[in-house]
Amino acid sequence: MSAAAPLLMVQNCSLRFGGIAALTDVSLQIREGELVGLIGPNGAGKTSLFNVLTGVYRPTEGRILFEGTSLDGLPPHRINNLGMARTFQNIRLFSSLDVRMNVRTSFIARLRNGLVNTVRRGRSFRGDEQKISEEGNRLLAYFKLEEAATHSSRSLSYGDQRRLEIVRALATKPRLLLLDEPAAGMNPTEKEELKRLIGQIRHEFGTAILLVEHDMKVVMGICERLVVLDQGRVISEGAPHEIRADPKVIAAYLGNSGGEETP
């Protein structure tokens, strides 16, 4: 669909748990800096697709290429190191760490100082800690979380916890950011704020985003392209206004005969 090689290429991926097909023959592409929405009714396989992309599950069939590298068999932390970061549908912050330490964990994979230098407290260790601290604080300030820097991550409001998860994912310097229902549980003001935040991430960091979201106002408002999943299959793909008019999508959401087709 475009001349440039895509950032992420999913080719005919299937995921089965015994007899249950969570994903069937899913293909999709995400280009550099693109904002793609992934929608579908409950149980359509959106989170399963996220888990396949990030290495939590291994696809039963098909392959995934990230910047031309096959992700087959790579564990989640290696996939993150390649430049793909995610947030979680049910927030997964590090609850015993304060806000700034939550962000700092994202720098661990890129640390130059290992065990020995850390214990020795050498000069390069101190320099690096300083740099990480500054960079983390800058990110927190940019996303207006600096007031809460030393608060426990548990004490944050729901919306702030979601925002912190996004900051923590961004701190790993991803090329592609996967957001799993970031607007869930947010009030209308927070949703507006989130839309602004996603726009900011794209423009300031140049990160491509794959967004799973139930809130159509959020999705339709900011995504350039939507992929619709139903029962583990891609049933439609295109610009928001095309998706809105697609009878297959309407059938999937409103429950037409489309739901009875055998997988």
Add this chain to the structure above:
Amino acid sequence: MPSAVPFLHNSTVLGTATPLLKNPRLGLAVALAGAVLLQSCGGWIDPYVTQVILFASINVILAVSLNLVMGETGQFSLCHAAFMAVGAYASALLTGRLLPASFPHLVLTGTSPASQALFLPVLVISGLVAALAGFVVGAPSLRLRGDYLAMVTLGFGEIIRVILQNTNAVGGARGMEGILPVTNLFWAVGTAAVALYTMIALVRSTYGRGFHAVRDDEIAAAAMGINTTKFKVTAFVIGAFFAGVAGALYAHAVEYISPEGFNFLRSFEIIVMVILGGLGRPVGVAVAAILITLLNEWLRDLSQFRMVVYALIIILFMIYRPSEKVATLLHRLMPFGRNDESRTP
């Protein structure tokens, strides 16, 4: 408004970070100087008190090293005494067999300069042997979680004990006796200080937050690029290393070791210290180790009622958590460790 002031905030955040980065070393230097001082006054200290200090130091090493595995990384390990046994036997073989055989003209007694000078490499080698055992157990089993890991470590602890019991070369069930009494106040207190410093310095760093991330949420940690298995194995190996060093100190303090001394109950006693001290708080755990050592000594006179009173006191400890209170007090008095955790906003 907020974007205009972030750098003001930066400075306050760094302000709390600076003493944290510098002062653990100061604490270590003070503690090592204290160990030297203690040793030089050793002649005036009552032999019984000396022995209690040795045991307390050894328990501190055991407890803070298990705390890295259980408290900081959240992995349940039931075989810490087995790593201690590996270190104890390794060191006893080194000083009792290998050294006299390879250097026949060395004068090896408890206080001779040769054995004192060679004790540092002996401690390190014993620790490394135990660390190797930790790697062998940890690398495959740390892919397991929770109860399964507990079972594997419980099994490993028993395997070590049974192997030692049935190896005649190390005395079998009779154990090894006549080990040189090399361990003195300097070695015990000094090593405890090094162990405590290592744990605090390790955890209070960006690197060290990896252990906490693994404990809090393994899936999220992996998604943030942290190699969770590597962190778990690292914690396990460092924990085993210090348990081995503690075992070597123990063997050269009591001059006699037997497999029964390193059974499951010994592991359990170390676990009690870690839990009493507050999982993930090295200073609290060290205080708990000292309190339990003292408790063991006080209860010696009660003979058959000892375990009853011990259990009661442990229950009271659990309710009132004195070691956490002492640790909080120490944190307030000492330069390091303040403003570090998220507890104080």
